[in-house]
Amino acid sequence: MKDSNPEDTGQSLGTPKGTCSAVWLRSFVPVVIFLLTVVAFFPVLQNGFVNWDDGKNFLENSHYRGLGWTQLRWMFTTFYLANYRPLVWMTYGFDYLFWGTNPFGYHLTSLLLHAVNGVLFYFVVLRLLSLALAGPNAPREFAFQVTAGFSALIFALHPLRVETVAWASGRNHVVSGLFYLGTILCYLRAAASVGGNSWRWCWFSAALILFALSLLSQPVGITLPFVLLVLDIYPLRRLGGDPGKWFEPAARRVWWEKVPFLMLAAGAGAIGRVAKQQYTQLLPTTQYGPIFRAAVTLYGLVFYLRKTILPVGLSPHYPLPMAFNPWAWDWPFLLSAAVVLLVSIGLFALRHRWPAGLATWICYMIILAPLLGIVQIAPQLVADRYSYLSCLGWAILAGAGILYLWQRWLNGRVGQQTVVVTVGLVISFVVGLGVLTWQQTQVWHDSERLWRHALVVGQESIYAHDNLGTVLFERGELEAAIEHFRQALQIKPAHATAHNNLGSALSERGELEAAMEHFRQAVQIDPAYAKAHYNLGIALARRGELGESIIHLREAVQIDPAYAKAHYNLGIALARRGELEAAIDHFRKTVLIEPQSAEAHESLGRALAQQGRKDEAAQHYQEALRILKSRRSVPAPSP
Numbered sequence: 006m007k008d009s010n011p012e013d014t015g016q017s018l019g020t021p022k023g024t025c026s027a028v029w030l031r032s033f034v035p036v037v038i039f040l041l042t043v044v045a046f047f048p049v050l051q052n053g054f055v056n057w058d059d060g061k062n063f064l065e066n067s068h069y070r071g072l073g074w075t076q077l078r079w080m081f082t083t084f085y086l087a088n089y090r091p092l093v094w095m096t097y098g099f100d101y102l103f104w105g106t107n108p109f110g111y112h113l114t115s116l117l118l119h120a121v122n123g124v125l126f127y128f129v130v131l132r133l134l135s136l137a138l139a140g141p142n143a144p145r146e147f148a149f150q151v152t153a154g155f156s157a158l159i160f161a162l163h164p165l166r167v168e169t170v171a172w173a174s175g176r177n178h179v180v181s182g183l184f185y186l187g188t189i190l191c192y193l194r195a196a197a198s199v200g201g202n203s204w205r206w207c208w209f210s211a212a213l214i215l216f217a218l219s220l221l222s223q224p225v226g227i228t229l230p231f232v233l234l235v236l237d238i239y240p241l242r243r244l245g246g247d248p249g250k251w252f253e254p255a256a257r258r259v260w261w262e263k264v265p266f267l268m269l270a271a272g273a274g275a276i277g278r279v280a281k282q283q284y285t286q287l288l289p290t291t292q293y294g295p296i297f298r299a300a301v302t303l304y305g306l307v308f309y310l311r312k313t314i315l316p317v318g319l320s321p322h323y324p325l326p327m328a329f330n331p332w333a334w335d336w337p338f339l340l341s342a343a344v345v346l347l348v349s350i351g352l353f354a355l356r357h358r359w360p361a362g363l364a365t366w367i368c369y370m371i372i373l374a375p376l377l378g379i380v381q382i383a384p385q386l387v388a389d390r391y392s393y394l395s396c397l398g399w400a401i402l403a404g405a406g407i408l409y410l411w412q413r414w415l416n417g418r419v420g421q422q423t424v425v426v427t428v429g430l431v432i433s434f435v436v437g438l439g440v441l442t443w444q445q446t447q448v449w450h451d452s453e454r455l456w457r458h459a460l461v462v463g464q465e466s467i468y469a470h471d472n473l474g475t476v477l478f479e480r481g482e483l484e485a486a487i488e489h490f491r492q493a494l495q496i497k498p499a500h501a502t503a504h505n506n507l508g509s510a511l512s513e514r515g516e517l518e519a520a521m522e523h524f525r526q527a528v529q530i531d532p533a534y535a536k537a538h539y540n541l542g543i544a545l546a547r548r549g550e551l552g553e554s555i556i557h558l559r560e561a562v563q564i565d566p567a568y569a570k571a572h573y574n575l576g577i578a579l580a581r582r583g584e585l586e587a588a589i590d591h592f593r594k595t596v597l598i599e600p601q602s603a604e605a606h607e608s609l610g611r612a613l614a615q616q617g618r619k620d621e622a623a624q625h626y627q628e629a630l631r632i633l634k635s636r637r638s639v640p641a642p643s644p
């Protein structure tokens with residue numbers, strides 16, 4: 006009888022499955038992934054909110070604060086900031102219950118979720134490798150665990166993940182990724198089940214539920230059914246391997262399995278489209294022709310691949326080119342088109358010898374498709390956060406490369422020195438990723454540091470100048486703020502936000518006429534810009550032009566009915582013109598939106614008293630006094 010040693014069976018790697026060492030490693034690797042991820046991203050816990058939607062989401066928005074019926078109803082019905090992501094809002098509501106508006110808790114939740122995703126990705130890679138390399142010559146469990154651990158660390162520690170984790174408003178990619186990875190893992194378990202047993206349908210149902218939860222976090226995962234189809238071809242080989250067998254009766258079940266996924270994706274896509282139609286900063290499809298959109302798409306495909314290999318010069322904003330001449334291509338776009346073409350042709354030619362390469366490239370393009378400018382053009386050319394799911398395949402390929410080298414060494418085809426050097430390079434690479442991530446998380450420490458970094462890395466960004474100017478304006482550095490607002494307008498003269506902000510700074514400096522001119526340009530560029538209407542209304546009121554002031558203040562509250570300051574100042578203007586009943590109505594709306602506004606209660610009380618409604622006026626006077634007294638009783642922070 007032949008001995009079943011590794012040389013006879015071909016099972017040449019690692020310890021035998023089921024030994025104490027394998028069981029210990031099975032628990033050790035996920036723990037290491039989780040802890041190293043937490044360490045690499047630890048500086049985010051010292052970061053604050055930044056003026057890149059964080060203020061709008063957490064400081065100006067009271068609707069998410071809690072998990073009561075009122076908050077949950079808002080979360081599941083709102084398209085706030087043109088996003089439908091009720092599950093993400095639920096995580097923010099959870100944060101508020103424990104931390105209020107302290108940014109520490111929000112960053113802690115994002116960090117822990119990302120660390121969990123790193124562990125979950127480890128199990129996905131483990132399952133994929135076991136399916137792709139199944140057979141009598143398959144490596145043992147130890148080799149799979151080390152390989153999957155390396156892939157998971159590349160994903161979890163990569164600096165491209167920093168924006169998603171360090172930016173509190175970018176959590177939708179982390180939450181969606183959690184359910185996205187869970188869907189793939191359950192689908193792989195279902196696909197590996199034999200026949201029509203009950204466990205297979207349990208895993209398949211779990212995959213559908215998790216996919217729905219992923220779409221409720223953000224609809225970017227709508228392409229997952231096509232990714233699953235690619236996995237069915239390789240490594241699962243559920244369609245028969247040969248393309249000629251893909252449509253035979255035996256493969257029909259595989260196709261029908263995608264129908265419920267496609268139905269969920271179609272529903273999420275429709276909801277996402279409705280949400281995005283409310284986003285005025287999305288550029289209309291008619292503004293840029295197909296050549297420009299194709300150029301942006303090809304550039305994005307190469308950008309994320311390039312930044313995965315060399316993650317330096319990362320920025321919160323990569324601006325679109327202000328001008329694009331299809332007959333005089335800029336070299337980055339032309340080079341990107343050449344790279345995409347060469348990679349596609351090369352991987353297709355190697356599809357029989359290296360099917361994993363082509364499968365990874367196709368999945369990469371599929372996942373990125375909704376984010377590349379094919380469907381819509383956003384204010385940025387690319388964004389680091391878009392790599393969160395799309396670059397998973399590259400991490401798997403990197404891990405598989407280590408496994409391939411290891412096998413060649415055990416087969417005597419590679420020398421020990423080569424293996425030692427490779428192991429050293431791998432460890433150095435992982436450590437290097439961790440160091441770069443540690444440094445990049447500190448870029449997001451505060452708004453000023455973030456936008457100064459964006460300008461340092463060479464991005465002449467409207468948003469970098471405008472947001473940095475806002476920071477300086479709020480700190481009272483008017484001259485520096487005005488300079489950045491002017492630079493933003495030099496880049497794009499028709500930028501409503503920069504006009505509004507420059508107007509505010511000029512108004513603060515006492516240049517009311519110049520300020521009003523910029524406010525007027527802002528509302529002319531964007532008639533639905535509530536804050537610009539408000540600022541113009543306040544400026545007109547300061548000049549005594551109450552009639553036109555009231556017109557713009559009314560426009561502001563019609564655009565944004567929850568704009569408390571606009572309601573309050575509209576009430577003040579109406580009261581000055583003697584329209585007390587209308588003024589009272591707006592004061593009442595103000596105290597409904599901001600019940601802790603002593604000024605609104607006092608003004609409402611005064612207007613009611615002028616109408617002779619003294620009892621009701623006294624109630625609001627007392628409430629104003631109570632609020633002011635409670636403010637004075639709050640202890641000052643210790644030095």
